[in-house]
Amino acid sequence: MxxxxxxxxxxxxxxxxPFVKILTGVRRCGKSTIMKMLRNKIESRGVEGERIIxxxxxxxxxxxxxxxxxxxxxxxxxxSNGKTYLFLDEIQEIDGWEKVVNSLMSDCDVDIYVTGxxxxxxxxxxxxxxxxRYISFRIYPLSFSEYLSFRKEYTSVGDPKNELARYLQLxxxxxxxxxxxxxxxxxxxxxxxxNSTVFTDIVKRNxxxxxxxxxxxxxxxxxxxxxxxxxxxxxxxxxxxxxxxDNETVYNYLSKLESAYILHRCERFDIKGKEIxxxxxxxxxxxxAFLYSVLGYNVxxxxxxxxxxxxxxxxxxxxxxxxxKNDSFEIDFIATRREEKxxxxxxxxxxxxxxREREYNRLLEIEDNYPKYVLLYDDRAGGNYKGIxxxxxxxxLLSKEF
Numbered sequence: 001m002x003x004x005x006x007x008x009x010x011x012x013x014x015x016x017x018p019f020v021k022i023l024t025g026v027r028r029c030g031k032s033t034i035m036k037m038l039r040n041k042i043e044s045r046g047v048e049g050e051r052i053i054x055x056x057x058x059x060x061x062x063x064x065x066x067x068x069x070x071x072x073x074x075x076x077x078x079x080s081n082g083k084t085y086l087f088l089d090e091i092q093e094i095d096g097w098e099k100v101v102n103s104l105m106s107d108c109d110v111d112i113y114v115t116g117x118x119x120x121x122x123x124x125x126x127x128x129x130x131x132x133r134y135i136s137f138r139i140y141p142l143s144f145s146e147y148l149s150f151r152k153e154y155t156s157v158g159d160p161k162n163e164l165a166r167y168l169q170l171x172x173x174x175x176x177x178x179x180x181x182x183x184x185x186x187x188x189x190x191x192x193x194x195n196s197t198v199f200t201d202i203v204k205r206n207x208x209x210x211x212x213x214x215x216x217x218x219x220x221x222x223x224x225x226x227x228x229x230x231x232x233x234x235x236x237x238x239x240x241x242x243x244x245x246d247n248e249t250v251y252n253y254l255s256k257l258e259s260a261y262i263l264h265r266c267e268r269f270d271i272k273g274k275e276i277x278x279x280x281x282x283x284x285x286x287x288x289a290f291l292y293s294v295l296g297y298n299v300x301x302x303x304x305x306x307x308x309x310x311x312x313x314x315x316x317x318x319x320x321x322x323x324x325k326n327d328s329f330e331i332d333f334i335a336t337r338r339e340e341k342x343x344x345x346x347x348x349x350x351x352x353x354x355x356r357e358r359e360y361n362r363l364l365e366i367e368d369n370y371p372k373y374v375l376l377y378d379d380r381a382g383g384n385y386k387g388i389x390x391x392x393x394x395x396x397l398l399s400k401e402f
Contacts, residue, residue: 001033001036001037002149002150002153002174002178003037004030004033004034004037004146006143006146007023007034007037007137007139008034008037008038008041010137011023011034011038011113011137012038012041012042014135015042015045015111016083016111017111018105018133019133019134019135020101020105020112020113020114020130020133020134020135021112021113021114021134021135021137022114022115022116022134022135022136022137023035023113023114023115023116023137023139024115024116024117024118024119024136024137024138024139024261025117025138025139025140025261025286026117026141026193026197026260026261026262026286026287027117027193027196027197027201027260027261028173028174028175028193029139029140029141029172029173029174029261029286029287030139030141030142030174031089031115031117031139032056032089032090032115033174034139035054035087035089035113035115038087038113039052039054039085039087042085047085048079048081050079050081051079051081051082051083051084051085052084052085052087053074053077053078053084053085053086053087054086054087054088054089055074055086055087055088055089056089056090057088057089057090057091057092057093057094058089058090058093062093062094063093065094066094066095066096067094067095067096067097067099067100070094070097070100071099071100071103071104074086074100074104075104075107075108078108078109078110082109083109083110083111084108084109084110084111085110085111085112085113086104086110086111086112086113087113087114088101088112088113088114088115089114089115090115090116090117091114091115091116092116092117092118097114098126098128098129098130099129101114101129101130102129102130102133105130105133115139117197117201117260117261118201118205118259118260118261119258119259119260119261138315140172140286140312140315140316141171141172141173141174141286141287142172142173142174142177143172143312143313143316143397144160144163144164144167144172144309144313144394144397144398145397145398146172147163147167147172147177148160148163148398150174150177150178151163151177153178154178154179154180155180160394160395160398161379161392161394163394164377164393164394164397167309168288168302168305168306168309169183169288169289169292169297170183170186170289171190171287171288171289171290171292172287172289173189173190173193173287173289175189175193176189176190176289183292183297186289187289187292187293187297188293190287190289190290190292190293191293191294194262194290194293194294197260197262198215198218198260198262201259201260202214202256202257202259202260206256208253208256213238213243213245213249214253216238216241216243217234217238217245217250217253217254218253218257218294219294219295220234220237220238221234221254221257221263221283222285222290222291222294222295223295224283225282225283225284225285225291225301225304225305225307225308226282226284226303226304226307226308227282227304228268228280228281228282228323228330229280229281229282230279230280230281231247231248231250231251231254232247234250235247235250254283261286262285262286262290263283263284263285263286264283264284264285264286264311264312264315265281265282265283266281266282266283266284266311266321266322266323267281267322267323268280268281268282268322268323268324268325268330269322269323269324269325269334270325271324271325271326271331271334271366272326272327276322277325281323282323284307284308284311284312285308286312287312288305288308288309291305302348302377303346303347303348306346306347306348306375306377306393307332307346309393309397310332310333310344310346310375310393310396310397311333313396313397314333314335314344314402317337317402318337319335319336319337319342320335320336320337321333321334321335322334324343324366326362326365326366327365329362330362331343331344331345331362331363331366332344332345332346333346341370341371342370342371342372342373342402343363343366343370343371343372343373344372344373344374344375345359345360345362345363345373345374345375346375346393347359347374347375347376347377348376348377348378349376349377349378350374350376350378359374360374360385360386360388363388364386364388371389372387372388372389373388373389373390373391373396374388374389374390374391375391375392375393375396376390376391376392376393377392377393378392379392381393381395
């Protein structure tokens with residue numbers, strides 16, 4: 001088990017506090033393993049094994065279990081020799097789990113950790129039963145830094161700038177970085193994660209009957225990662241293929257993909273008007289390997305996936321991220337974190353003077369003094385141009401500066 005200390009250290013800070021610790025994220029991103037790491041950490045602090053109880057609700061053993069039955073079962077197992085530490089994995093499989101957790105927090109001496117793979121966990125039900133009593137932690141597939149740590153366990157690691165090419169193609173799902181997999185070996189694993197998420201958490205749970213229509217929408221979105229589009233864009237495209245669909249259905253499908261953490265919605269922000277725009281949003285994938293496992297590897301998608309990787313890294317670091325609109329052009333990312341703000345342009349390379357002017361001038365026209373960066377997938381990346389830092393994407397991903 002390869003440690004992921006950035007998550008464990010952050011979560012364990014809240015051990016023995018009156019808050020439920022909720023770990024959410026796409027399936028197979030490592031939530032269950034992080035739970036095991038937390039259990040080990042707690043045991044290392046002298047807590048006896050009899051005071052630690054774990055459940056995995058993905059197991060058939062708990063299919064059909066009611067909230068009341070779960071509450072009764074857990075209560076019977078609680079230790080009489082001090083606080084009991086409860087680890088409830090994939091808790092969203094139990095209808096009414098919020099009531100169970102709330103009752104245990106109120107009635108018993110417990111410290112509770114839960115995981116879930118659907119953002120419906122963060123719905124109004126939690127607000128009703130757990131207001132002020134939980135802390136949420138978003139778990140992502142491996143960052144580039146974590147990926148390198150995994151690689152070091154089974155092979156020698158070369159120049160990070162060269163390793164970035166492999167990370168770009170294979171993504172960050174931990175399961176495909178426990179040994180040396182080729183693309184041909186890794187993509188079926190990721191496709192299985194995709195299929196189980198789509199058909200269990202979306203199609204089956206939401207009773208979607210037009211599965212072919214839904215999958216066409218998915219393919220359109222995957223093929224347009226990093227591009228602005230609206231529901232009407234999807235509708236027009238499908239109509240050109242003689243497939244009828246309305247905007248409301250498209251919005252519903254996109255919402256379901258977000259809820260299952262396959263997609264991230266990135267809104268546009270009008271820099272001059274200082275307001276969020278409600279049209280022509282961008283969507284990014286929770287892992288670039290989803291694109292290649294579903295649509296196949298294509299070198300033409302490298303620029304979009306580089307942008308996707310940078311977007312995810314900004315989220316990992318606690319930034320709120322928007323696409324910037326300034327008059328008639330866009331800034332890839334405006335990232336804010338409390339009082340901090342940075343502007344980021346991402347490009348595969350700058351091959352001509354016109355490209356250089358386009359990438360840098362967009363940032364130069366922003367009239368404030370917040371840091372501005374151009375991130376490149378180019379060994380020559382580096383330096384400073386009129387106050388704008390040029391950084392190789394690998395260096396950005398590994399830097400502690402941002």
